[in-house]
Amino acid sequence: MNERIQDGPIGDPVAALATVASAMGRFGVAEDERAGFLATVARALRDHRPGDRLTLSVTGGSLSATVGNGAAPASTATVAAYGETASDGRGDGAGLLDLVIGQHEALGRQGQELEQTGQGVVALHAELAETTERLRHASDLQRRLLSAERRAHAVAEASRARLAFLAHTGAILAESLEHERLLWRLHASVVPRYASRMTVWLVREPGLLDPYPPAAEAERPRPLVEKAFSSGRAQHATRVPGDEEVAPGVDTTIDDQQILAVPLISRGTTLGVLAVEPPADSFTAEDVAVFGELARLTAAATDNALRYEHERDVAELLQRAMLTDLPSSGRLRFTARYLPAEAGLNVGGDWYDAFERPDGDMVAAVGDVTGHGLQAAALMGQLRTTLRAFAIDADGPGEVLTRMHRLLSHLQPDDLATAVLAQVSGDGLLRWANAGHMPPLLRAPDGTVTVLEGHDFLLGMPLEGARLQEFGIRPEPGSIVLFYTDGLIERRGVPLGEGIDKLARAFARADGELDVIADSVLTDMLRDSAREDDTCLLMFRTATP
Structure with a gap:
């Protein structure tokens, strides 16, 4: 369809625009x-110049409007199908009015949509604000x-460190029975x-404290130290106010000179009294509890050490008092050595004895009582006295040790002892009996050295x-017999036979x-020893011709 609808000068722009609107309605x-x-x-x-023309035409299904000298259309629009029109016969102004009304309605709809959109934006904003607030609360809670987790972790770490400290210190206190050594550690x-x-x-001394x-x-102890000793209650001086109830069973005062x-x-x-001063800040309740433990x-450790040291000193005095003076005259020449242990429980039950019988026979003995300490030393003294009593008139070493065995089994059945006893007669005969002791050496x-099995x-x-x-054996004149206890030869992890061979x-x-021989043997044998047990050695040399 090709049709020119309008082609004329522009008189009234509004009327011209109404014509265009009518054409749009007419051609759909x-x-x-x-x-x-x-x-x-x-x-x-709006921008036309005098002499310009308005041309409206329908060409190929499009409505064209040209304002000016006709060089190019100002606008085009698609029209209804060829041969069809949409005109209702109401004139040029009706189309424009319809358009205005349609635009107003469209603007109304757009306004409603914008209002709904605005309400949605406001609701979204409120929801975002609520979500933001929830996130802020969640962040604060996190x-x-x-x-709180860090504080709990710090508290747990501090508790773990305190427990580790107490465990370590408890192990240190259990390692020694010398009170000065354990206090130093x-x-x-x-x-x-x-x-x-x-x-x-x-x-x-009663009433006197030494540091x-x-x-x-x-140095005199501070008043709180004396008060803790006399009252039996812990005393805590701190500069932090409000700590009067820092721990149960502890009397707390405010003082710049802090001490527990x-x-x-x-x-x-x-x-x-154990007295400590804080390293920096005041002691906390946990610190006070740790130092209380x-x-x-x-x-407990100091009490055990002091009791042990007292018992050791008494046992050592008793043991040394019972070590006999060796015979200085007669057919045999004697020497002896006794060395207390330097590690562990220092006083054992090692003993030796040598004396001359009324008939002129010489008796020598070495023994060892099981156990350590005052009880072992006391039993050692009883056995030594018993041996002398029995050996005065017994037929020989076997009878003496048999009678000692029966007496010990009857009177103290829970105790055991070893002993080796030798008797040398005037004619040089050496007789011996051995009750579970180390074998003598000749x-x-x-x-040449022989083990007396x-x-x-x-x-x-x-x-x-x-x-x-x-x-019995009759050794050559000038031979030397060596009695000893296990402290001379026993070593951890070394068979006893190797020790005897050494x-x-x-x-x-x-x-x-x-x-000289006795000292040389001790030096050689104890060079690699930890000295965990007593060492006793008795030697005698038979008469030379």
């Missing part, structure tokens, strides 16, 4: 194109939970990490009516007088 321009088409033509009409583990200063005050570590000059004094109580007796451990004048059960074993055997070689190498 699509609703969604009308506004744009009309706006384009309106701008062209921060609080994280902070305790001081090294506490200062300066857990306390800037630590002093252990121990009772030396450890010892002070360079005479805890009494050392064991078996109901106050041994002294440390004081309990220290009291060195001939040419240096032959031994029996231990004294005190539950063997009713048993008798010990007796053995002793035999050392005995064979030694040269000189009897005392």
Whole structure:
């Protein structure tokens, strides 16, 4: 379809625009194109120059409007199908009015849509604000939970460190039975990490406290230390106010000179006071509790050490008092050595004895009582006295040890002992009996060493009516007999036979007088020894022709 609808000068732009609107309605321009088409033509009409013309035409299904000299259309719009029109016969102005009304309705709809969109945006904004607030609360909660977790972790780590400290210190206190040594090790583990200063005050005399570590000059304990000792309650001086109830059972005061004094109580007796000063800040309630437990451990360990040292000193005095003076005249020449242990429980039950019988026979013996300490030393003394009583008129070493065995089994059935007893008659005959002891060694004048085999059960074993055997030999004049206890030859992880062989070689190498030989043997044998047991050695040389 090709049709020219309008072609004439522009008189009234509004009338011209109404003509365009009427044409759009007539030829059925699509609703969604009308506004744009009309706006384009309106701008062209607004800017027209005198003499310009408005041309409307339909060509190939499109409505064209040209404003000007006809060079190019101002706008085009799609029209209805060829031969069809949409005109309702209401004139040029009706189309324009319809368009205005349609635009108004469209604007109304757009306004409603914009209003609905605005309401949606407001609702979305409110929802976003609510979500943001929830996120902020969640973030605050997460921060609080994280902070609480860190505090709990720090508390757990601090508790773990305190428990590890107590476990380590408890192990240190259990390692020694010398009170000065354990207190020195305790001081090294506490200062300066857990306390800037630590002093252990121990009772030396009734009512008097001595410090450890010892002070360079005479020092009196602080009043709170004396109060802790006299009251039996821990005393805590701190500069932090409000800590009067820092821990149960602790008397707390405010003082710039901070100190914690805890009494050392064991078996109901106050041994002294553990006094510590904080390394930096004041002690916390947890610190006070830890030092309270440390004081309990220290009291128990110190009490055990002091009791052991007292028993050891008494046993050592008793043991040395019972070590006999060796015969200085007669056919035999004697020498002896006794060395107490340097590690572990120092006093054992090792003993030796030598004497002359009324008939002129010489008796020599070495023994060892099971156990250590005062009880072992006392039993050792009883056996030594019993041996002398029985050996005065017994027929020989076998009878003496048999009678000692029966006496020990009857009077002290829980105790055991070893002993080797020799009797040398005037004609040079050496008889011996061995109750579970180390075998004696015999060195001939040419240096050959022989092990005197032959031994029996231990004294005190539950063997009713048993008798010990007796053995005999006639050594060459000038021979040396060596008795000894297990402390001379026993080593951890080394078979006993190897120790005896080593002793035999050392005995064979030694040269000189009897005392020189004894010292040489001790030096060789104890060079690699930890000295965990007593060592006893008895030698005698038979008469030379």
